[in-house]
Amino acid sequence: MKNIGFDFKVTHICKQTGARTGLLTTPHGTIETPCFMPVGTQATVKAMLPRDLHEIGSQIILANTYHLYERPGHELIRDAGGLHKFMNYDKPILTDSGGFQVFSLAASNKIKEDGVEFRSLLDGRKHFFTPEKVMEIEEALGADIIMAFDECAPYPADERYTKAAMERTHRWAKRCQDSHKRSDQALFGIVQGGMYKNLRIESAKVLTDMDFFGYGIGGLSVGEPKELMYEMLEVLMPHMPENKPHYLMGVGSPDCLINGVMRGVDMFDCVLQTRIARNGLALTMNGKKMLRNATFEHDFSPIDENCDCYACREGFTRGYIRHLIKAKEILAAQLITMHNLRFSLKLMEDIRLAINEDRLYDLFRQLTAQGALS
Amino acid sequence: MKNIGFDFKVTHICKQTGARTGLLTTPHGTIETPCFMPVGTQATVKAMLPRDLHEIGSQIILANTYHLYERPGHELIRDAGGLHKFMNYDKPILTDSGGFQVFSLAASNKIKEDGVEFRSLLDGRKHFFTPEKVMEIEEALGADIIMAFDECAPYPADERYTKAAMERTHRWAKRCQDSHKRSDQALFGIVQGGMYKNLRIESAKVLTDMDFFGYGIGGLSVGEPKELMYEMLEVLMPHMPENKPHYLMGVGSPDCLINGVMRGVDMFDCVLQTRIARNGLALTMNGKKMLRNATFEHDFSPIDENCDCYACREGFTRGYIRHLIKAKEILAAQLITMHNLRFSLKLMEDIRLAINEDRLYDLFRQLTAQGALS
Numbered sequence: 001m002k003n004i005g006f007d008f009k010v011t012h013i014c015k016q017t018g019a020r021t022g023l024l025t026t027p028h029g030t031i032e033t034p035c036f037m038p039v040g041t042q043a044t045v046k047a048m049l050p051r052d053l054h055e056i057g058s059q060i061i062l063a064n065t066y067h068l069y070e071r072p073g074h075e076l077i078r079d080a081g082g083l084h085k086f087m088n089y090d091k092p093i094l095t096d097s098g099g100f101q102v103f104s105l106a107a108s109n110k111i112k113e114d115g116v117e118f119r120s121l122l123d124g125r126k127h128f129f130t131p132e133k134v135m136e137i138e139e140a141l142g143a144d145i146i147m148a149f150d151e152c153a154p155y156p157a158d159e160r161y162t163k164a165a166m167e168r169t170h171r172w173a174k175r176c177q178d179s180h181k182r183s184d185q186a187l188f189g190i191v192q193g194g195m196y197k198n199l200r201i202e203s204a205k206v207l208t209d210m211d212f213f214g215y216g217i218g219g220l221s222v223g224e225p226k227e228l229m230y231e232m233l234e235v236l237m238p239h240m241p242e243n244k245p246h247y248l249m250g251v252g253s254p255d256c257l258i259n260g261v262m263r264g265v266d267m268f269d270c271v272l273q274t275r276i277a278r279n280g281l282a283l284t285m286n287g288k289k290m291l292r293n294a295t296f297e298h299d300f301s302p303i304d305e306n307c308d309c310y311a312c313r314e315g316f317t318r319g320y321i322r323h324l325i326k327a328k329e330i331l332a333a334q335l336i337t338m339h340n341l342r343f344s345l346k347l348m349e350d351i352r353l354a355i356n357e358d359r360l361y362d363l364f365r366q367l368t369a370q371g372a373l374s
Numbered sequence: 375m376k377n378i379g380f381d382f383k384v385t386h387i388c389k390q391t392g393a394r395t396g397l398l399t400t401p402h403g404t405i406e407t408p409c410f411m412p413v414g415t416q417a418t419v420k421a422m423l424p425r426d427l428h429e430i431g432s433q434i435i436l437a438n439t440y441h442l443y444e445r446p447g448h449e450l451i452r453d454a455g456g457l458h459k460f461m462n463y464d465k466p467i468l469t470d471s472g473g474f475q476v477f478s479l480a481a482s483n484k485i486k487e488d489g490v491e492f493r494s495l496l497d498g499r500k501h502f503f504t505p506e507k508v509m510e511i512e513e514a515l516g517a518d519i520i521m522a523f524d525e526c527a528p529y530p531a532d533e534r535y536t537k538a539a540m541e542r543t544h545r546w547a548k549r550c551q552d553s554h555k556r557s558d559q560a561l562f563g564i565v566q567g568g569m570y571k572n573l574r575i576e577s578a579k580v581l582t583d584m585d586f587f588g589y590g591i592g593g594l595s596v597g598e599p600k601e602l603m604y605e606m607l608e609v610l611m612p613h614m615p616e617n618k619p620h621y622l623m624g625v626g627s628p629d630c631l632i633n634g635v636m637r638g639v640d641m642f643d644c645v646l647q648t649r650i651a652r653n654g655l656a657l658t659m660n661g662k663k664m665l666r667n668a669t670f671e672h673d674f675s676p677i678d679e680n681c682d683c684y685a686c687r688e689g690f691t692r693g694y695i696r697h698l699i700k701a702k703e704i705l706a707a708q709l710i711t712m713h714n715l716r717f718s719l720k721l722m723e724d725i726r727l728a729i730n731e732d733r734l735y736d737l738f739r740q741l742t743a744q745g746a747l748s
Binding site for chain 1: 416417418420421422423424425445446450453454455459460461462671672674684688689690691693694696697698700701703704705707708709
């Protein structure tokens with residue numbers, strides 16, 4: 001199907017690393033890649049007003065199909081005019097397919113060739129997700145980029161199981177492609193294959209032949225060591241279509257961001273930034289800082305003096321934020337979330353600049369030396 | 375003591391009601407009265423960034439001495455450069471004296487002539503508040519307006535007890551006046567006297583003779599019927615010094631705001647707006663709306679279509695906010711808090727305009743007819 005209002009082009013390839021910058025155009029705007037997508041699971045990036053997201057330079061956010069299907073329901077969001085209008089976010093949105101959540105979050109699940117039967121965590125009721133049903137839900141939600149329904153094999157899983165899951169993912173990808181109707185949405189296929197190099201390469205080839213607008217890389221960062229994930233990427237990425245966006249799903253710690261980009265990834269999403277913020281943990285250029293700790297009680301410096309987020313720029317201090325955490329004040333989550341997201345978006349800005357100036361590996365070494373990736 | 379950088383003048387008296395508008399100048403800015411002060415108990419107005427407070431037209435906020443003394447401690451706030459700097463709020467701040475909290479919140483308390491011994495709710499440790507100690511704490515916090523340490527009699531209380539508490543409050547007020555040193559802070563005395571008209575009049579006279587910069591009215595809205603509170607105000611207010619600001623402490627529901635103003639009150643504070651917001655209850659021109667209710671599930675209109683707050687202006691709908699409440703998302707508290715505070719600040723703007731145009735009673739009747747006060 002032709003996608004109206006979409007485009008992707010690679011704008012530069014870093015001579016030092018082979019990493020690429022690009023422009024991904026959607027009906028709600030053009031995204032500079034590589035990009036990091038803040039996660040708005042339940043149609044809100046936790047503790048952030050949409051205008052705060054704009055301010056920190058968020059280009060695109062992710063919302064979770066599984067959660068929104070369960071609550072408030074995709075029909076309600078369709079009736080509200082779609083996700084953009086419902087949550088008041090006018091920039092691009094990507095929805096995942098719920099595949100990962102059906103396997104990892106649902107109270108129980110049963111995989112069949114036709115789809116997955118699962119019980120809701122909210123009310124215990126039985127639901128059945130098929131590729132066609134997921135397309136219907138994602139069309140109702142109305143995101144710009146939608147993901148095909150896939151089966152994400154657990155880690156560890158034996159090769160036979162992983163291969164069967166991958167092949168079903170390919171069949172489901174085809175069914176998604178066949179049933180998806182909205183031309184103002186771009187459908188991404190999802191490469192699976194677990195930790196098996198041959199399967200990863202096979203999955204990339206099969207899906208490339210199906211000619212999706214873009215490609216998710218699923219089933220990584222599911223419990224395996226980071227080095228193994230990087231190894232899988234090194235094997236897989238040369239087989240991914242060069243002229244399509246590559247999205248490493250559910251990955252986004254600072255070290256994974258730059259390591260992913262160096263291996264050819266264009267898009268990332270991760271709940272880490274927002275989740276650790278609510279626990280008082282802040283990302284900084286010198287590593288993570290647990291602002292809850294007593295060591296910050298009398299520390300009247302900003303979270304990160306080099307950061308330009310509202311919290312750092314306006315002089316909210318570590319001592320003040322520690323007080324807010326101890327006093328269980330919502331403002332702690334607001335300020336640290338804003339900071340952690342801005343930190344990650346700024347990192348991506350730095351990465352894009354370094355790619356365009358053919359010095360991404362220099363940046364990697366500099367960030368490593370500073371402790372920013374630890 | 376002379377207050378540097380302070381002034382209060384009445385600018386107009388409503389011919390219809392006798393209510394007044396005024397200008398209250400402090401070192402951090404001039405406040406148009408009558409005014410409503412959002413409450414920032416623990417050095418943050420819950421769920422609001424300081425810039426959000428500026429946007430909704432907040433002129434002055436209140437912070438609680440008792441809470442800040444317990445956590446993070448007044449010395450820490452002094453070391454951070456005072457409350458304005460600590461919490462990043464550059465407009466006027468008022469601190470209460472902790473008197474009310476020592477009686478209502480502390481784990482236990484014992485009143486002596488010298489002060490009050492109480493046990494901390496946080497750690498069970500014993501503390502002793504005297505008028506001199508409270509002045510020391512409030513000076514360390516560094517608010518623009520500070521309240522004298524008072525004894526707030528419970529409701530109901532017999533006349534003998536209430537009179538003794540009032541007389542102690544007068545002696546403590548004198549001690550506060552004698553020990554307060556910062557000329558960049560204005561000290562308010564607090565009128566007590568419970569529900570006894572003769573005591574209220576006596577308290578007003580005694581404190582007027584002591585010539586405070588302004589006057590709190592304490593011990594109202596402590597459980598008595600609203601009609602009784604209004605009756606007490608009607609008896610008391612003619613005895614309050616006309617050229618000084620009158621602050622009705624801890625009162626601020628929409629009906630109490632306009633009823634208080636009509637009886638001569640210039641300043642209010644209340645946790646209602648922010649507290650009910652976190653439970654999903656929104657103030658509107660047609661009365662309170664519990665947005666958690668299923669009736670709002672498919673309601674895609676704003677909280678209040680006449681409101682100009684970010685939430686109402688930008689099209690966040692009741693249905694969306696209901697979803698956020700059900701999903702326990704922080705954004706629900708952020709949006710409803712913003713709305714409820716703006717609603718109340720806008721009500722005060724409308725009240726000031728009506729006073730200046732000698733039609734406050736007309737506004738009162740109109741708001742009553744609309745259901746805005748119910």
